[in-house]
Amino acid sequence: MTWNFDILPDFIFNGLSLGAIYGTVALALVLIFKATTLINFATGELAMLGAFLVYVLHMEQGLWLWLSMLIAMALSAGLGILIERSLTRPFDPSDHLPVVLITLGLFLILNAVAGDIWNYQVRILSNPFGKFPSWVPSVGGDRFIEVFGSRLKYQSIGIWVTLALALFILGLILNKTKAGLAFRAVSSNVESARLVGVHTGRTLGFGWAIASAFGTLGAVLVAPQLGGVNPNMMATILIYALAGAALGGLDSLGGAVLGGILVGLIQAVLVTWGGVVVFGQLYMSILQLAAAFVIILITLLFRPSGLFGTRRVERV
Amino acid sequence: MSAPLVVVAKNSAEHKRWQYVQWAYVAGFVLLTPLVLQPFEIGKMNRALIMGVAILAVNLVVGFNGMLALGHSAFMGIGAFVTASLVQDENWDYWMIVPVVLIVGFLIGVVVGLPALRVKGLYLALVTIAQAAVFPSLVNIDELGIAARTGGPNGKGVSEEVIAPSYWEWLPGVDGARGGSAYRYWVIVLMVAITILLVTNYLRSRAGRAVLAIRDNEAGAAVYGVNLPIVKTMNFAISASIGSLAGLMWCMDKGFVAGQDFTFLLAVDLIIGLVLGGVGAIQGGLVGGLFVVWVNDLTKRISIPLGLYTLNGDGPLAKAIFGLILILFTFFAPGGIVSLGRIIVNKLIKVVPLTPAGQPIEPLSNFDPGMESTRADVAMKMSIAGPVLLAVGWLLMNVNNLLVGVLAFGLRMGILVLAPVAMLVGSNELAAHADGNRPDSAKGPATMARTLGALGFLFVIGYAVQRFVLTY
Amino acid sequence: MVDDVFDEVGLKVENLHASYGAVEVLRGLDFEVPAKNVSVILGANGAGKTTTLRAICNMCNTSGTVTLGDRDISRTGTAEIVRQGMVHVPQGRGTFPELSTMDNLMVGAYTRKDNEIKDDVDRWFEIFPVLGERSSQMAGSLSGGEQQMLAVARALMARPRLLLLDEPSLGLAPLIIEDLFDRFITLNKETGLTMLIVEQNANLALDMADYAYVIESGEIALHGTSDQLKNDPAVQEAYLGA
Ligand SMILES: Nc1ncnc2c1ncn2[C@@H]1O[C@H](COP(=O)(O)OP(=O)(O)OP(=O)(O)O)[C@@H](O)[C@H]1O
Numbered sequence A: 001m002t003w004n005f006d007i008l009p010d011f012i013f014n015g016l017s018l019g020a021i022y023g024t025v026a027l028a029l030v031l032i033f034k035a036t037t038l039i040n041f042a043t044g045e046l047a048m049l050g051a052f053l054v055y056v057l058h059m060e061q062g063l064w065l066w067l068s069m070l071i072a073m074a075l076s077a078g079l080g081i082l083i084e085r086s087l088t089r090p091f092d093p094s095d096h097l098p099v100v101l102i103t104l105g106l107f108l109i110l111n112a113v114a115g116d117i118w119n120y121q122v123r124i125l126s127n128p129f130g131k132f133p134s135w136v137p138s139v140g141g142d143r144f145i146e147v148f149g150s151r152l153k154y155q156s157i158g159i160w161v162t163l164a165l166a167l168f169i170l171g172l173i174l175n176k177t178k179a180g181l182a183f184r185a186v187s188s189n190v191e192s193a194r195l196v197g198v199h200t201g202r203t204l205g206f207g208w209a210i211a212s213a214f215g216t217l218g219a220v221l222v223a224p225q226l227g228g229v230n231p232n233m234m235a236t237i238l239i240y241a242l243a244g245a246a247l248g249g250l251d252s253l254g255g256a257v258l259g260g261i262l263v264g265l266i267q268a269v270l271v272t273w274g275g276v277v278v279f280g281q282l283y284m285s286i287l288q289l290a291a292a293f294v295i296i297l298i299t300l301l302f303r304p305s306g307l308f309g310t311r312r313v314e315r316v
Numbered sequence B: 001m002s003a004p005l006v007v008v009a010k011n012s013a014e015h016k017r018w019q020y021v022q023w024a025y026v027a028g029f030v031l032l033t034p035l036v037l038q039p040f041e042i043g044k045m046n047r048a049l050i051m052g053v054a055i056l057a058v059n060l061v062v063g064f065n066g067m068l069a070l071g072h073s074a075f076m077g078i079g080a081f082v083t084a085s086l087v088q089d090e091n092w093d094y095w096m097i098v099p100v101v102l103i104v105g106f107l108i109g110v111v112v113g114l115p116a117l118r119v120k121g122l123y124l125a126l127v128t129i130a131q132a133a134v135f136p137s138l139v140n141i142d143e144l145g146i147a148a149r150t151g152g153p154n155g156k157g158v159s160e161e162v163i164a165p166s167y168w169e170w171l172p173g174v175d176g177a178r179g180g181s182a183y184r185y186w187v188i189v190l191m192v193a194i195t196i197l198l199v200t201n202y203l204r205s206r207a208g209r210a211v212l213a214i215r216d217n218e219a220g221a222a223v224y225g226v227n228l229p230i231v232k233t234m235n236f237a238i239s240a241s242i243g244s245l246a247g248l249m250w251c252m253d254k255g256f257v258a259g260q261d262f263t264f265l266l267a268v269d270l271i272i273g274l275v276l277g278g279v280g281a282i283q284g285g286l287v288g289g290l291f292v293v294w295v296n297d298l299t300k301r302i303s304i305p306l307g308l309y310t311l312n313g314d315g316p317l318a319k320a321i322f323g324l325i326l327i328l329f330t331f332f333a334p335g336g337i338v339s340l341g342r343i344i345v346n347k348l349i350k351v352v353p354l355t356p357a358g359q360p361i362e363p364l365s366n367f368d369p370g371m372e373s374t375r376a377d378v379a380m381k382m383s384i385a386g387p388v389l390l391a392v393g394w395l396l397m398n399v400n401n402l403l404v405g406v407l408a409f410g411l412r413m414g415i416l417v418l419a420p421v422a423m424l425v426g427s428n429e430l431a432a433h434a435d436g437n438r439p440d441s442a443k444g445p446a447t448m449a450r451t452l453g454a455l456g457f458l459f460v461i462g463y464a465v466q467r468f469v470l471t472y
Numbered sequence C: 001m002v003d004d005v006f007d008e009v010g011l012k013v014e015n016l017h018a019s020y021g022a023v024e025v026l027r028g029l030d031f032e033v034p035a036k037n038v039s040v041i042l043g044a045n046g047a048g049k050t051t052t053l054r055a056i057c058n059m060c061n062t063s064g065t066v067t068l069g070d071r072d073i074s075r076t077g078t079a080e081i082v083r084q085g086m087v088h089v090p091q092g093r094g095t096f097p098e099l100s101t102m103d104n105l106m107v108g109a110y111t112r113k114d115n116e117i118k119d120d121v122d123r124w125f126e127i128f129p130v131l132g133e134r135s136s137q138m139a140g141s142l143s144g145g146e147q148q149m150l151a152v153a154r155a156l157m158a159r160p161r162l163l164l165l166d167e168p169s170l171g172l173a174p175l176i177i178e179d180l181f182d183r184f185i186t187l188n189k190e191t192g193l194t195m196l197i198v199e200q201n202a203n204l205a206l207d208m209a210d211y212a213y214v215i216e217s218g219e220i221a222l223h224g225t226s227d228q229l230k231n232d233p234a235v236q237e238a239y240l241g242a
């Protein structure tokens, strides 16, 4: 058994950027969980649909990539509001079963509709961070810069900056706007929120909207790493995101991001040491997915509220 | 027709008679299935029964304990792979593997369930979703000899098909062409029956009552000294071991298992079956299993041209149809088919419970509509409708269209219910007339309902017996 | 049951029923809260006082008519009722534990569109200096009494016409209670704020209130001006410890 330290920074950079994407999707999960204590199992498929919207707008209609992303995020937000209003609001949120069934049904429908329209082949979507601008001293066809003797991809930097920006904007929305204040109030105490005049339904719709937009962002950022978009692209990402959300604490927004990043790092380390060296390259992805499952179990076993969960998780 | 057509006291002779009719139908259905169906259709029936057992397992957690278990595909997979490996690599007999599979399923259930069930909320859903997603890739792990035992990405076949030993060949259907699948059908029916019996008893036991109490009022159950994490985890583990048993049945029936058979989509199928059948109803599992397998089969054959676009059930959209069914049922029929059935049955017949002293809690005469009763008329209409629907169904059967075919089948089945109900209501009404509770005008329709209903019923029985004798 | 004896009716409740599942808790209440007055509801534990306030705000399964001013609000949603000027301080405070004291107050003004919100915050910080000191602390980490003050201040941030208070004295030190009730009276006198208060401390409540109702197992058992009730032997025995 040999430890290959040379490639470790590469993998850590990789893990950090994958992790940032998991964090983005985990954030989408947590935004809805925080307000309703529900897990939206259609999060991944909604995000996938958003990525396909970008595909249509950018690759097929030739719109500027970033503009396509903004439009797609806005459209997914609208879809989120629509789903909340028509499919989940009629149900008592304290009864989890119906809403979980609804999100599972949505999962099937969205996946199948996307499969019917675009079939299940991988379609290339341009990388928003393909090449460095010309003024950056880079190597490897403008895709890398050298840090600690290893290659730091433009893509990774781009993902971090984008996520940081998105988080900053989310923070502004939640902390500086009235709708954000209402959202935090509903997440904290639904009944009292009603008593100060907050329309809880609309506010939850707002949560769904932001969550869907974040999911779409995550899907677009992850697409280049998967070779492109396809209807099943989010299946494993969602599991990692769930692990990240559980690890960070299902009701902590910051925890979701950090949890997602940690999961990405754990995955990277498994690839470097567990995957590549011990178990052989071929099976690394298998181990990684199992790791997500183990992370969830261990978190629940030792720290059910997650690393950063604020609300006391009730023992039964 | 708001008032029920028949009112009987629980456990009275008439109530028993109704129950015999019910059981006769169940027996007829079970007996005829291996006789009249094609071998590949029997295979589907087997598949439906196996799904039924797995859905029952899910129901134990979701329906009876109020927790969300969404990953039973993994337990089925574990059961199936353990079975395949023990049969193929170790030459065990299937019946020797049953306890092994049950124990393995139970232990894994404890490992997965305990962390998640210690805390309140959706955590079990979280863990089980992940479990379902991860399972198919686990069987490919090269280390620890796992892939060698599971066959890795290629799957694992059991080289010897399960066929009837000579002393079982007298079982209906177990000879000639259908032999193998019909024999497996009988084995599966036996296992299903035993499982249902055990689960029913379990739910009536002390532990089972605790499980139900948690579902109905978690805080209340805790106050009465129910140890919530332990009871929930045990229940989940029992459910997991039943799920594994379904996996064993799967392996025995198909003779081949692969990781790709036990994906998240199978888990979703189980949930759909549960909702379709009926959350919290024992029969729900079987009904759901039948529907998932047969509806899946149907949607695959649907092809509706819509102008430029053809809606093809064969492609990805089959799943969308299932998703739609799931959402529609959640909205409009949260109790599933079983509760819809109950609504219909309650329209037809009301069973009045007994007081501890053995008397009906409300005198049956309170339900008697008296002289204005229209029951005889309704019964007469039903007795006529049965044969008419049968004839229409027969005619439509020759139209070569899938949807019409399904409709025709449904119409023909109508007589199964209409004929006996008409017969029994007719004779009830005649008795009421003899007591002076009905006008003379009711006598004609009642007699007709009784006669026509009896003929229809005889026809159904005769037809079943004829099919039985003919094919046996 | 109560005739239209008041000049101006703040809140009028007719034949109010409420149930939790199959259990009927309120069995046909009729009463009126006169405008610009302070009314109290007295009653034993479990009599249905909290349920009455919840039913008025449409927070549980109800039937009957509730009229605020001249508007029928029996079918109006809880959040909308706040916009009509009635604010409810629930029993057990109901603050937002994960929000800061400041944010709790800000969310209290959620329905307001004017630009005097900041001034109101300052005013409440003046009246309850502890809140000012802890303005950036999470409400969940305030003491019970501090949270009670916060809940009252938050409700008043909405500038209600009618305030429903469910046991505002719960968990407060006696001195603070008196201070708080003094403030209620001042508010009532200065701004004409109508109040309906549920209170266990009957002495204090009757001293402050103009009008009082006694609820027993979901029905109004007694009502009258607070002086009438103070001198009622039944009330004296059951609630005033005389
Ligand atoms: N959510 C609920 N579910 C079922 N029953 C309830 C619920 N809330 C209250 N009750 C019942 O309704 C009755 C009235 O309760 P309520 O809270 O209105 O009493 P109260 O007069 O406010 O008592 P207290 O002085 O103790 O606050 C009680 O018997 C209580 O058990």
Ligand SMILES: [Mg+2]
Pocket: C049, C050, C051, C091, C166
């Ligand atoms: Mg109370």
